[in-house]
Amino acid sequence: MFNKETEYALRGLVYVQIQQLKGLKPGIIEIAKEIDAPLFYTGKIMQRLVKMGFLLSTKGKGGGFYFDLNKEDLPLKTVIQAIEGGKAYSGCGFGLNSCNEDQPCSLHEQYAPIRDAINKLVSLNSVQSLARDYNDGDDILLKREKTID
Amino acid sequence: MFNKETEYALRGLVYVQIQQLKGLKPGIIEIAKEIDAPLFYTGKIMQRLVKMGFLLSTKGKGGGFYFDLNKEDLPLKTVIQAIEGGKAYSGCGFGLNSCNEDQPCSLHEQYAPIRDAINKLVSLNSVQSLARDYNDGDDILLKREKTID
């Protein structure tokens, strides 16, 4: 569904938010471990996210990543578009330039509702809402200790 | 939606089928031009499709690509899976190994119906059905002369 960078970015952001709700400020080592992503790559991605203004960080002892609480919720779509470029989930399912609403290709009409559903999914879900869902214990967004049953 | 190779492959196959319905047997040069894809790359892809058994070809004068009429319709999904690998449209939307029906992640439940719709789309549409749609004049699957209006 997403490329690796986007995937790690979203998981990282949600993890930071979850920790922030507990009053914590995780660092790269912890984040990478918890979201099950490569350490240095995760570091690079988190830094990019800071540069893009999606979250904040401090260096040195007690440092780490955290969100500006004054900001509004961050929809997944905003992050995805910042990383993958604006054209994500907008084009023709068949990749035709010449295909549009007026002159749809065979698949266009069938794909349109799917594309719309994806757009809705990433627009309605935010880093914060996923973090909340997680704390409610409803899901396993992030790596979690394997339970022995 | 698809990667380039898959995209060119599907367009190429549909183009061959459209021409075959007219009693023709197109070659690489014609196919590449008509589906608006790079010449040599298209050649390579068509050859791969022949090797995979999706269509036939003959060399030399009058040669080109064509389908075995005895075979049944070829669903898009079959082609996609042969090119992109079996895991296409099956995993968790968030790319988590630990996510499954029993322990779904936040997005899993929302993504599941979308993934199912995509699966249905590529299962129900075939190279032949798209070629038929095209001949009915319903769509512009392939590159077509720009109409001056």
Place this chain on the structure above:
DNA sequence: ATATTAAAAGACCAAAAGGTCTTTTAATAT
């Protein structure tokens, strides 16, 4: 002040995707 900690910056590397081009093989028409 300085030692420690942790992010920032950036060089570097590997694999995959996308694409180009030349040579070889096989079919057909003359």
Place this chain on the structure above:
DNA sequence: ATATTAAAAGACCTTTTGGTCTTTTAATAT
């Protein structure tokens, strides 16, 4: 037979994606 045509084979190249590692900068605690 042989000239022509067109696919097959495969070497090679470029860009993008994914990933690693070292050095630098900034914050904090002693």
